[in-house]
Amino acid sequence: MKLIIAVIQPFRLDAVREALTGIGINGLTVTEVRGYGRQRGHTEIYRGAEYAINYVPKLKLEIGVDDSRVAEATDAIAKAARTGKIGDGKIFVLDLLSAVRIRTGEDGSEAL
Amino acid sequence: MKLIIAVIQPFRLDAVREALTGIGINGLTVTEVRGYGRQRGHTEIYRGAEYAINYVPKLKLEIGVDDSRVAEATDAIAKAARTGKIGDGKIFVLDLLSAVRIRTGEDGSEAL
Amino acid sequence: MKLIIAVIQPFRLDAVREALTGIGINGLTVTEVRGYGRQRGHTEIYRGAEYAINYVPKLKLEIGVDDSRVAEATDAIAKAARTGKIGDGKIFVLDLLSAVRIRTGEDGSEAL
């Protein structure tokens, strides 16, 4: 199993969710984060002064998936999240040693 | 070492914390997240209209533990977090290559 | 590639960011978290009653880096985040199987 971590533009969430549901992935955890990469923030104007906003709001998705679904899932996310503009985000994949569904105690792929 | 990621119902936090303290695990990072799995959200009613709330508020715990404590810790969390109702959450375990206590520079199990 | 997870004191963020930029690391995701370790929270006083605040606000940084940069990066973070007082935080390192830049589809070190 793998844990996919995707950092995306907040307004792409609905699209990504639909894409994942479309390929039958039905579990997801979302966190509000801020970050920067190539996209270096923007400036806000107050009373004639400009402030540099260094961290851009993003959403981080964490999705536990079966090994067999990883490629498909990252593709789906990438496609749905892409706008082609700077700031579109990143997808990271980590190895997942185990997964447990708390309610039933099931583990492994059953739990995802 | 392992990194345990547990997504739980917010109101089980106090119970989980007690369970972990009970087995001598004294370090923990909590994040507010929202998610869905089998539990598909609920509806809220405003002015006669119903809104689908797709993401349910959860807490995500991250706990770095020694290899020897993993089983015990996941068990303790699962037991304390379980209500038996849909939405109880998930526990994921990842491999942890290293851990450092910033204050002292200690690393490995010492740092946990 | 590795994923560095660092939990730091919020007011050290600016220093850590500068340190990372200094060594050419230009991507970062920040999450607000709360946690405890050796530092057990504090008390707040309201109307003559004292409340135990068990979870201390921290920031969690996630940084995907090339294998070759891991040591340098953890060092830089540790140095910039250290105040020498309890509560300085932890750095965890995990193995990163893959990384993708959503905008371009680049993957591997290119994507970081």
Place this chain on the structure above:
Amino acid sequence: MVNAADTAWLLTSTVLVLFMTLPGLALFYAGLVRAKNMLSVLMHCFAIACLMSVLWVVVGYSLSFAEGSDYVGGLTHAFLAGIGRDAVHAGTSIPDSVFIMFQMTFAIITPALMVGAYVERIRFSAVLLFSSLWLIFVYAPVTHWVWGGGWLAQMGVLDFAGGIVVHTTAGISAVILAIVLGKREGFPHHVSPPHAPWMVMVGACMLWVGWFGFNAGSAVAANTTAGMAMLVTHISAAIASLVWMTIEWIRFGKPSVVGIVTGTIAGLATITPASGFVGPMGAVVIGLVSGGLCYVAVEIMKRRFIVDDSLDVFAVHGVGGMTGTLLVGFLIPVSLGGSGLAEGVTVTQQFTVQVIGVVATLIWSGIVSYILLKVTEALVGLRISPEVESQGLDLRVHGENGYNIGLGGSTL
């Protein structure tokens, strides 16, 4: 001659009515939208308040209240010309300056009410242009008809504090706006719940207390009419709130904060035209009717017509204002605790006049609003781009975020 006591009350009432918009209505609406658009809503209300104030001084007051034709006032008082520092407003015991200010606060809140119809998707320049044109071509004439001695006034129409002038005009124009502008992306199936119900309630509380200035201030004196207007306003608001709460409780098992305060606004809007005329029992009737009727109206607009009058301006203000206007003749009799119909006027006759008033206002406001929207569209465009809509107006149009409470206060 200026009566100091009446002046004191009208000065206070003016403060209260301004407070209804700033920040009452602004908070009420801002709490109902998504977090990413909440500043834009505050901005709409605030900028409208400023701009309408200027226009009121320039021509609005004159077109509404100066001598003129039966259909619109003249320009004698444009730029407040001919208003002496110490002049008493004719037919009242308060200074002209106070009358102008008091009425200005009505001219502020009426266009601001329409904000609820176009939130989360309109261009800021369209807000300013449309509101300005609307003040001149809809609000000022209708005000002249009803309160400025125009044709409806001559027919004896009863509208104590703005059931026609404020709520009917804004309500129908809101529907036209919503239709011409189109739905928000995702409406009706993927809209988000109010981002801050607590803020909605705080706004509603401010509207409630401010409304005492609106209705009791419309007596233009600190007298028994003002006192009774305040009492009946309060009763209607309280009852309509409870009605709405009860309906939700029965239907869904969960009486909501947003629901109960929507009932409040319905009760307040509906009693408005009747507030100086009816007694406590009339207020009970109006409270009961308004809570139920506006509830149904919201359902119908959202479910049947699928018009994205986003914050229910028509269903609450429009339906409420018209209902109150039509009911007033039935509830005014002295036997019901009311102030009584004018000598020789029957309930049926009064009802007919009220119907004429409402229908004429609906037609005029609807058609003119449509034209003004087309003009606005041609001049500055109406709708923001889908990209700005999805990213939120706050950051993209105003360059700000409503909430910067994260990251422990480090440089964001």
Place this chain on the structure above:
Amino acid sequence: MVNAADTAWLLTSTVLVLFMTLPGLALFYAGLVRAKNMLSVLMHCFAIACLMSVLWVVVGYSLSFAEGSDYVGGLTHAFLAGIGRDAVHAGTSIPDSVFIMFQMTFAIITPALMVGAYVERIRFSAVLLFSSLWLIFVYAPVTHWVWGGGWLAQMGVLDFAGGIVVHTTAGISAVILAIVLGKREGFPHHVSPPHAPWMVMVGACMLWVGWFGFNAGSAVAANTTAGMAMLVTHISAAIASLVWMTIEWIRFGKPSVVGIVTGTIAGLATITPASGFVGPMGAVVIGLVSGGLCYVAVEIMKRRFIVDDSLDVFAVHGVGGMTGTLLVGFLIPVSLGGSGLAEGVTVTQQFTVQVIGVVATLIWSGIVSYILLKVTEALVGLRISPEVESQGLDLRVHGENGYNIGLGGSTL
């Protein structure tokens, strides 16, 4: 005859006292609880305001102020029967409608004060039922005793704006409520700090400004008594705030926002019964005493008795109201800048009367509240389930979240 100036001030005062509850008290209390229950607190205050308004019209006003026995008013004015549109309230120079409205705002805030005792664990239906019964069986009779010509009034009890009628009744009933209902899960060792101290302070500010309507409005005229009542109210509030702040600063090194504003409320509650009678020096004394005494009372309630009167209704309002009531006789002498005792009454005699007033009110309110709670428990139940308590009332009882500011405004 109606005096327009007094009417203007009383209309304004009515607005101010309603503003105290909506949104003042509601925000004050909502900020003190956890985020997951903040809407429920707003809802309690708001729904109480609506329901008490209706009950006041139905029987409350009549039971309080109509001619009746020495113990309770009659039903002559039930449903406001016999109130003429132009009637002047006997013994005043304001319209009956204004007097009824002004007093209604007191009948709203008094049950709302008790919300602080039962937050985060009560059933919504119990809130509505208990408050209703309480208005009729506790508030209306005691009001009649003190302000409606009842037995305490005849004994010459002094209670300018509600030390007995409002604060003592609500304070003691709050304790009974807290005991019968039981503690919140986790109390006293695992309760959370106020979720929004800033909101607590905003609520306190609104209570402060609104209290000027409460106290200075109780002069029922725009005269020198009203002026002095406002001045002494302000002095007491300011001093009690500073006392509380200083105690915290000395004890903990950290003067808190929640602390200073609690002092404010203590100072305001304590001066209330005395506000029309004492002078500035009396206010200084009351400010000093109330800040210190209420601080100690909070400690004792929380630490010794371990009663979960969650937001300190008794320790602040109860103790404050009683203290002010008992002090008034000592501070009223003309030599101290007060308005002086009635002819032929000595300080000791007055003190005795005040003690009788307080004790009788404590006994009546306490016993009746206990009975009403048992009735409420039998009819609708008092306490929510532990599961709902741990998940929060907002989502489970009202179906809403206080704050939806996350996820960038996507469909949540």
Place this chain on the structure above:
Amino acid sequence: MVNAADTAWLLTSTVLVLFMTLPGLALFYAGLVRAKNMLSVLMHCFAIACLMSVLWVVVGYSLSFAEGSDYVGGLTHAFLAGIGRDAVHAGTSIPDSVFIMFQMTFAIITPALMVGAYVERIRFSAVLLFSSLWLIFVYAPVTHWVWGGGWLAQMGVLDFAGGIVVHTTAGISAVILAIVLGKREGFPHHVSPPHAPWMVMVGACMLWVGWFGFNAGSAVAANTTAGMAMLVTHISAAIASLVWMTIEWIRFGKPSVVGIVTGTIAGLATITPASGFVGPMGAVVIGLVSGGLCYVAVEIMKRRFIVDDSLDVFAVHGVGGMTGTLLVGFLIPVSLGGSGLAEGVTVTQQFTVQVIGVVATLIWSGIVSYILLKVTEALVGLRISPEVESQGLDLRVHGENGYNIGLGGSTL
């Protein structure tokens, strides 16, 4: 003799001016700082309000308004000695108690305005000590000069509601404060944007409605002057808001919430000294000038001088107050709708007097503020440690967090 109507209006005005500070100004400033310091700002405003109230009773009122020399009042009314319960304030028709209270609210807001200069880095004890000394040594004397019959009053200086007394004193002292205290860590390149623009706007709305009490209340009567003062105040605020919005729109393409409301405050501050004297056209001029001039002043202070007057007290209040004071003579002529200059006084003569008033106030306030700061520094220290500054004043100085909305309401 006491006039009840004037008293009613002044009681109301007092409420409004207190509301400006609590919670208006407090919210305005709190929204502008970072989340970690927002409670400290509220605390500053609130504690200042309490402490200034006490000092006003002790000596402030007497030093300002009692008979004394040309430069400062005497101590006859220290501790409000010699103020009868029923006394009428000389030269007015309102009770002494009301006059004292009304003026007290000015003595509260003026030191509170300076909070904007020292946020996020000052010691709480320094706030209290400096404000207290400042009230006695700056505010009271200048008030005596202008409104207490002192030398400027004798010269015929015109300052209707506090352009000199309130805004010039606070504005210049704010600069001195900012310089002596030093910049915030990170200023000017790494400061964060306002943590809650919505809160800034809510505060601004409350300031706006409260300002009607400030300016129209300064007529000390419910008359035509009060009415006109309210009207011109409103016009100036509306226009200055629009000017600021337009400048931002043109320069940056994004009209901001924080920008438009800063314009509002500029318009309000600038009309203040002129509000009882000018007519609507004068208000238009003042609105236009103030919006533009204060905008430029903010730029210059931040970009050229790099003084960390953090929330622009000088650039908005100081520059505004002085501008209005200097303009009043030009806009007062009857031909422009003003109340006219005193018999035999020319525009140039009046201008000279106004210049003298402003310059004398700048010099006195500046020098004395500097001395008082040095005294404060010596006694309690001015600045918090860098560690506390980076961690935030809320938690470290007051032991609280502004927002505890996380972790699902579990024990934090």
